[in-house]
Amino acid sequence: MTEARMPLWEVFIRSRNGLSHKHVGSLHAADAEMALQAARDVYTRRGEGLSIWVVPSNAITASDPSEKEMLFEPTASKIYRHPTFYEIPDEVGHM
Amino acid sequence: MPTTSITLSETPLVGTVLRRADDALVLGHRLSEWCGHAPMLEEDIALANVALDLIGQARTLYAYAGEIEGSGHDEDALAFLRDSRQYRNLLLVEQPNGDFAETIVRQFLYAAFADPYWRAMTASTDPRLAEIAAKAEKESAYHLRHAAEWLIRLGDGTQESHHRAAGALEALWIYTGELFEVDAMERAVVETGAAVDPASLRATWDATVDAVLGEATLTRPAGLGVQTGGRSGRHTEHLGHLLAEMQSLPRTYPGATW
Numbered sequence A: 001m002t003e004a005r006m007p008l009w010e011v012f013i014r015s016r017n018g019l020s021h022k023h024v025g026s027l028h029a030a031d032a033e034m035a036l037q038a039a040r041d042v043y044t045r046r047g048e049g050l051s052i053w054v055v056p057s058n059a060i061t062a063s064d065p066s067e068k069e070m071l072f073e074p075t076a077s078k079i080y081r082h083p084t085f086y087e088i089p090d091e092v093g094h095m
Numbered sequence B: 001m002p003t004t005s006i007t008l009s010e011t012p013l014v015g016t017v018l019r020r021a022d023d024a025l026v027l028g029h030r031l032s033e034w035c036g037h038a039p040m041l042e043e044d045i046a047l048a049n050v051a052l053d054l055i056g057q058a059r060t061l062y063a064y065a066g067e068i069e070g071s072g073h074d075e076d077a078l079a080f081l082r083d084s085r086q087y088r089n090l091l092l093v094e095q096p097n098g099d100f101a102e103t104i105v106r107q108f109l110y111a112a113f114a115d116p117y118w119r120a121m122t123a124s125t126d127p128r129l130a131e132i133a134a135k136a137e138k139e140s141a142y143h144l145r146h147a148a149e150w151l152i153r154l155g156d157g158t159q160e161s162h163h164r165a166a167g168a169l170e171a172l173w174i175y176t177g178e179l180f181e182v183d184a185m186e187r188a189v190v191e192t193g194a195a196v197d198p199a200s201l202r203a204t205w206d207a208t209v210d211a212v213l214g215e216a217t218l219t220r221p222a223g224l225g226v227q228t229g230g231r232s233g234r235h236t237e238h239l240g241h242l243l244a245e246m247q248s249l250p251r252t253y254p255g256a257t258w
Helices: A032-043 A065-077 B012-032 B041-069 B075-080 B100-121 B127-155 B159-180 B184-192 B198-215 B237-252
Strands: A008-014 A022-028 A051-056
Touching: A008 A032, A022 A032, A022 B041, A032 A051, A032 B041, A032 B127, B012 B041, B012 B075, B012 B100, B012 B184, B012 B237, B041 B075, B041 B100, B041 B127, B075 B237, B100 B127, B100 B159, B100 B198, B127 B159, B127 B198, B159 B198
Parallel strands: none
Antiparallel strands: A008 A022, A008 A051
């Protein structure tokens, strides 16, 4: 089973209407149709899914872990971006 | 619980239900033999899923057969306390797993029949059978898709996979005629509207088989296979070995639970 014949796919499952697809794992498959079937068989055995996406792993462009200070640390000091200073009236209920 | 085989009063309806239950159990058991041995992890789980669907179908069918038979035999008694001469399954489903191509061809030839069978059975005049069919139909639709997609890729894959798929098709084709066999016993049930005439599904099966084999670049063997006997308990040598393994624990330790 070579990587060329059985490439890696990333699997995303939407568990309920109104929720977004969530990454659940990866698998090997020959093509998109077989990846979809394998995703169904491997990741939705306990009623987890209503919808499946499969994406070739090599189609994903990922951020570089070594750049995390540059990319993510500057936001740490900007607490005003979190809406935690507002008084929410009781009538609004759960937000 | 006795460890010797039970005897049954097989009315036409009991016999017809047992045939479907035995098909599902024997094929389900065969697929379960792949667990931990399939060519890749994804397919190991996929085959186990299909096996569990089939064993689930067998359970509901045995439970119903036991009820209408009326001697108090539950699903375990029907599965574990009948010998091969009392089993009513198709010869096709008891054939050994062989290599992955043989398993896929066997699965495809059966699913191409079982899928339209259960879909038609949802209109059974027997409400319990219609209910069982409604569940089985969704499962068998996926089994057909899964087996067909694999067969297309094996047939239209490498030289080696094509060669193996073609060999499996040649070897298993001899058992295809039995799918459509109807004897006087089953005919009586068909006439009540409780069961579907298997012969009526031939055109649907032909169309599915031709389409998939065409896409798989595999040549369909001529005619239909003629080897039959499973429906009346005359099995190939393979069923006895399968049952010996499947039944040894409940026959050695009657009523064992864990």
